[in-house]
Amino acid sequence: MANQAKTELLLEITGIHKRFGGxxxxxxxxxxxxxxxxYGLIGPNGAGKTTLFNVLTGLYQPDEGKFTFKGIDLFRxxxxxxxxxxxxxxxxxxxxxxxxxxxxxxxVGRHVRTKAGVIGAVFRNPGTKxxxxxxxxxxxxxxxxVGIRKHAEEHAKNLSYGDQRRLEIARALATDPQLLALDExxxxxxxxxxxxxxxxxxKIRADGVTILLIEHDVKLMMGLCDRIAVLxxxxxxxEGVPEVVKNDPRVIEAYLGxxxx
Amino acid sequence: xxxxxxxxxxGLVVGSIYALIALGYxxxxxxxxxxxxxxxxxxxxxAMITISAISVLSATGVGLPGPVLVxxxxxxxxxxxxxxxFVIERVAYRPLRKAPRLAPLITAIGISxxxxxxxxxxxxxxxxxxxxLLPHDPHNFFGAVITDLQIVIVVLxxxxxxxxxxxxxxxxxxxxxxxxxxxxxxxxLMGVNINYVISMTFVIGSGLGAIAxxxxxxxxxxxxxxxxxxxGLKAFTAAVLGGIGNLGGAVAGGILxxxxxxxxxxxxxxxxxxxxxxxxxxxFAFMVLILVxxxxxxxxxxxxxxxxx
Amino acid sequence: MFAINKQSKATAFIGMAIFAVVLAVLPFVxxxxxxxxxIRNLDLAMLYIMLALGLNIVVGYAGLLDLxxxxxYAVGAYVYALLNSPHLAGMLAGTGFEWLLHMPLLVVLxxxxxxxGIFGVLLGSPTLKLRGDYLAIxxxxxxEIVRLFMNNLDRPINITNGPQGVNLIEPVSLFGHKxxxxxxxxxIEFRNVHLYYYLFLALAILIIIVSIRLQSSRIGRAWVAIxxxxxxxxxxxxxxxxxxxxxxxxxxxxxxxxxxxFASFQGFVSPESFILMESIVVLxxxxxxxxxxxxxxxxxxxxxxxxxxxxxxxxxxxxxxxxxxxxxxxxNLRMLLFxxxxxxxxxxxxxGLWPSKRRKAExxxxxxxxxxxxxxxxxxxx
Numbered sequence: 025m026a027n028q029a030k031t032e033l034l035l036e037i038t039g040i041h042k043r044f045g046g047x048x049x050x051x052x053x054x055x056x057x058x059x060x061x062x063y064g065l066i067g068p069n070g071a072g073k074t075t076l077f078n079v080l081t082g083l084y085q086p087d088e089g090k091f092t093f094k095g096i097d098l099f100r101x102x103x104x105x106x107x108x109x110x111x112x113x114x115x116x117x118x119x120x121x122x123x124x125x126x127x128x129x130x131x132v133g134r135h136v137r138t139k140a141g142v143i144g145a146v147f148r149n150p151g152t153k154x155x156x157x158x159x160x161x162x163x164x165x166x167x168x169x170v171g172i173r174k175h176a177e178e179h180a181k182n183l184s185y186g187d188q189r190r191l192e193i194a195r196a197l198a199t200d201p202q203l204l205a206l207d208e209x210x211x212x213x214x215x216x217x218x219x220x221x222x223x224x225x226x227k228i229r230a231d232g233v234t235i236l237l238i239e240h241d242v243k244l245m246m247g248l249c250d251r252i253a254v255l256x257x258x259x260x261x262x263e264g265v266p267e268v269v270k271n272d273p274r275v276i277e278a279y280l281g282x283x284x285x
Numbered sequence: 286x287x288x289x290x291x292x293x294x295x296g297l298v299v300g301s302i303y304a305l306i307a308l309g310y311x312x313x314x315x316x317x318x319x320x321x322x323x324x325x326x327x328x329x330x331x332a333m334i335t336i337s338a339i340s341v342l343s344a345t346g347v348g349l350p351g352p353v354l355v356x357x358x359x360x361x362x363x364x365x366x367x368x369x370x371f372v373i374e375r376v377a378y379r380p381l382r383k384a385p386r387l388a389p390l391i392t393a394i395g396i397s398x399x400x401x402x403x404x405x406x407x408x409x410x411x412x413x414x415x416x417x418l419l420p421h422d423p424h425n426f427f428g429a430v431i432t433d434l435q436i437v438i439v440v441l442x443x444x445x446x447x448x449x450x451x452x453x454x455x456x457x458x459x460x461x462x463x464x465x466x467x468x469x470x471x472x473x474l475m476g477v478n479i480n481y482v483i484s485m486t487f488v489i490g491s492g493l494g495a496i497a498x499x500x501x502x503x504x505x506x507x508x509x510x511x512x513x514x515x516x517g518l519k520a521f522t523a524a525v526l527g528g529i530g531n532l533g534g535a536v537a538g539g540i541l542x543x544x545x546x547x548x549x550x551x552x553x554x555x556x557x558x559x560x561x562x563x564x565x566x567x568x569f570a571f572m573v574l575i576l577v578x579x580x581x582x583x584x585x586x587x588x589x590x591x592x593x594x
Numbered sequence: 595m596f597a598i599n600k601q602s603k604a605t606a607f608i609g610m611a612i613f614a615v616v617l618a619v620l621p622f623v624x625x626x627x628x629x630x631x632x633i634r635n636l637d638l639a640m641l642y643i644m645l646a647l648g649l650n651i652v653v654g655y656a657g658l659l660d661l662x663x664x665x666x667y668a669v670g671a672y673v674y675a676l677l678n679s680p681h682l683a684g685m686l687a688g689t690g691f692e693w694l695l696h697m698p699l700l701v702v703l704x705x706x707x708x709x710x711g712i713f714g715v716l717l718g719s720p721t722l723k724l725r726g727d728y729l730a731i732x733x734x735x736x737x738e739i740v741r742l743f744m745n746n747l748d749r750p751i752n753i754t755n756g757p758q759g760v761n762l763i764e765p766v767s768l769f770g771h772k773x774x775x776x777x778x779x780x781x782i783e784f785r786n787v788h789l790y791y792y793l794f795l796a797l798a799i800l801i802i803i804v805s806i807r808l809q810s811s812r813i814g815r816a817w818v819a820i821x822x823x824x825x826x827x828x829x830x831x832x833x834x835x836x837x838x839x840x841x842x843x844x845x846x847x848x849x850x851x852x853x854x855x856f857a858s859f860q861g862f863v864s865p866e867s868f869i870l871m872e873s874i875v876v877l878x879x880x881x882x883x884x885x886x887x888x889x890x891x892x893x894x895x896x897x898x899x900x901x902x903x904x905x906x907x908x909x910x911x912x913x914x915x916x917x918x919x920x921x922x923x924x925x926n927l928r929m930l931l932f933x934x935x936x937x938x939x940x941x942x943x944x945x946g947l948w949p950s951k952r953r954k955a956e957x958x959x960x961x962x963x964x965x966x967x968x969x970x971x972x973x974x975x976x
Contacts, residue, residue: 081829107831119826121819132819136831138812142840145811146804156812199831320727380941386726387659388940391881394661394874395936402930406922514870521731568742571735578732579720 040089064249133198287428300543306520309490325517331495351418370491528584648848654886657821662737670853710850718842759864884946
């Protein structure tokens, strides 16, 4: 990072193992993400990137290891606890609530930061009404932030591909995360959309949200990330600033296969 | 001690019937990931049709011996239930193969009610006694009693199950079934006729169901149009207990459930000082089902069924 | 713009007023034209509407297929029956718990709702980890267990009176007036069927309002999110377990209210009224009408409730005339029709007769869903 003196640890995992039957999907993985950085995760297909993502967002329970976030122990915590602690995510294959409007999708994201229950819903007391109005206002603001406010009332499934990606980011941001985990957000995007996305990610980071990013677009990663970790066969084989990682022989081998002498 | 052995024998007999029915559930589940709710009704149809066929056959006055009449009735019932199974899949499940999961489940319930009510229309809503045509001479077995009929049921069930396992392992159709259950799309690309395999799965499962239905009728001495629900649910429990989708598991689960139920019901009264009597027998199956699903959803030998990413 | 808005508001108001008047005079019109049994039928239809709206929370909103729903109706019915009949009174005499008996309606009704809600949570909690079809079977099993216990809890202590059921249940008494006695207001005689009609109508309206408000709330959004994509809902920080339990509890409590009213209306309850087929009938109402859509569910409840009544009035005379004997039992025919309706609706019009827009969209994206499921499977193994 540009300013090493201000480095503050946000997320740390050590010795993470995850097995699926005979498959050792994650083998002793350790990494640490600092506050305010854009941290990249790359690796060949099947290297365990999405598995790691699922572990970090609580969808998978790791078999062994340590997982702390802001000093809070999140090892084997449920997804809702992880989100509450401040980690939000998007999915590689967009998983929006297709038949809800774009606005409703983002409003669902506010769920974890609001508290109206059945009684509030039934009696519509002033507190509940105010909370509901705040949810709506904040959600509209987030749609604006990612640039799709004009589609607020459209069903999510009718949005264009790029807008669906943006909507997923807005929905994740609605949970007020400190760490935003994006699983291949640029997949399937054209050059202009990718540029727009890059600017959006930089804006999000500038607004104080740390970003964890999986992406295949190496050029995008090199230009965007502060640090990059490389996974291969469930193991971390390299970590560091983009220039170093790019020239690491193990990384080259993982991507190109061992070259016969 | 002889009471225990007696309960064990009764459990084994009932359990091998459960196992035959459980195979029908598990075969369909293995291939379509669908609970064929109507399978219990197929079993009922098998029993009812056989009873009617026997009464027609014996009315001819030829004076056929008892076992021949039963076999004759069964030979009439099996093709009819196979046809019913075939039609159910074509009409109610095939069009919904890509629909949300709720949809085929609801049609399955619908089919189940329709079959049951058709049976009520035909046979009226009364128990029919199963004609007493099979030998049941008692034999002494370690101080307990086992009858000819019970021996026949267990041996026949074992033979049929062995035959089915052999079919799945060795024949072309069996290989195709295994392929479809592992990956439908790939099996299709490899030239397996998926629709044919699925149809055959229903047909074979229904045939097994008919035989099991006759066993139920013969064992309890009666059959009735609404019997399908309970017997189906128990067999489904057996399939889950063994690990749904797993043929060997269905057999193990069936026999185990039969024994749990029989031994449990036999000892429930004495153990609770008469507070809970054997009229709670039917609760056992539900309890086993719920406990298995909560604590070991993969069953004894099968895949996991909990909601996953 | 403003004027038009005002005008449409006025039209809506007039429409509502007319509808209210129709609802108010309906029992008298029905009584005069179709006979007294039809007022009774009207009352029972209201109970089914409440039941169907309760199941709609679970199946329609949260997408959880509950096949044991009638158990909550049973819990409500037995709570009311036991607290308002001589059966338990004998047992409680001299124990210091006599105060439990004959509580006012405004206490018994919430109590029935609460008990049913607690049962909803108890029965729901072990099932929530399960995939949809397993959930269906387990809830079915629970429904049967509840019925079996009601059938057998006549010993060692006689709580439920077993298969004979509980009788001599007292009718509702509200503001000091017992519903068994008719009252005359402005020369119009309101008999018990009329009084029950207005009570049930009020409760049904209450349940409709609660349903509508839940639907457009934070909780309602969470239910829809879970129904649409449970994994994504989890990833949004929704505690899916609690939110699903809430759906079970709310649905069950509506069933409990309906059951309590059933007990007081009939004056008699027995386990026979709570068989699996009843759960299926209520499910058919929700599915046929349109899962998740309140007007659709009400329509479904009315249609399916009326079918057997109409069949009874038509099929039997027809058989007598044409065949001279009764070959087909109308009840039999009714279930056959319900079964066919379930199949037919799912194949041809899965969104029901009167669907919500969202549900319609959802059920017509079969190919998309399959693709999404395949993609999800891939992601899980990525």
